[in-house]
Amino acid sequence: MGLNRAKYAHISRYVEKLKPNREALRDLRKQFPSQSQSTLLSIFSLEYQKRMKRTHAQHHTSEACKTYYQRYLSGVMNNAAAPVLFELANEMDLAPSLMARIVLEKFLQHRDQVTPSKPVINGMLRDPSQIPDRVLANQVYQCTVNDCCYGPLVDCIKHAIGQEHEILLREKLQSKKLSFLDEDQLRAKGYDKTPDIILEVPVAIEGHVIHWIESKASFGDEYSHQCYLQDQFWSYWNRFGPGLVIYWCGFIEELDCHRDRGILLKDCFPEDITTLHCASTTTDNGKKR
Structure with missing residues (x-):
């Protein structure tokens, strides 16, 4: 369905305040019932990716990555079963899969004293059972399956x-x-x-x-x-x-x-x-x- 620029701008402004989860998508469909689900999902994904590109630098500073990792450790120490990583991602307005990647990389750096390669990290994100820590593996899994815009699951769905x-x-x-x-x-x-x-x-x-x-x-x-x-x-x-x-x-x-x-x-x-x-x-x- 075609949209004029004004209507698209109206939808994109509404998307700006939403988090990349299924509850936000349901909210979007209620707000714009005349648009198809596939149209709204695609717009949501496009606009959220733009937001992530704009804020990429602030989330990937050495200090930010260290803070996220320490907050993850404190969170799972208090309650390992809670969706610590997913909630942290929502709080910081960062895609859950991107937060999972940052914390996984810091974990592997601390464990191996060397920066892990991208193929290693990508493999663990695709298959969290490869992560040598059961708690972190579960946290990463929660992030990837609940992320509507990023991550290996989304990539597979888009390809299909x-x-x-x-x-x-x-x-x-x-x-x-x-x-x-x-x-x-x-x-x-x-x-x-x-x-x-x-x-x-x-x-x-x-x-x-x-x-x-x-x-x-x-x-x-x-x-x-x-x-x-x-x-x-x-x-x-x-x-x-x-x-x-x-x-x-x-x-x-x-x-x-x-x-x-x-x-x-x-x-x-x-x-x-x-x-x-x-x-x-x-x-x-x-x-x-």
């Missing part, structure tokens, strides 16, 4: 949703009997940076010729769309011609401003597709041209 929408896109194209090459086929042909779909025969959508389609299982906000334009869409346009971007969770309506330059935005698979066959005309002798 992205794959699901790419499959949906291919099924829609097949139902229209449109010939296309997907990303895997294009890479097999030697392309290194490609859209999800290249149409072997261009089509017209709302009067615009389309050569490629990109699927985004997210909401298209100002920041992410500008990044995609710079890193992906314009390079696709340069190589393959005009194309279509589907933001399945909606987008800010004003961003659909490059149609005349060759990039069309939609929030669903278009039904009004004009194929070469449909667009062809008939000559006087009955042959198509």
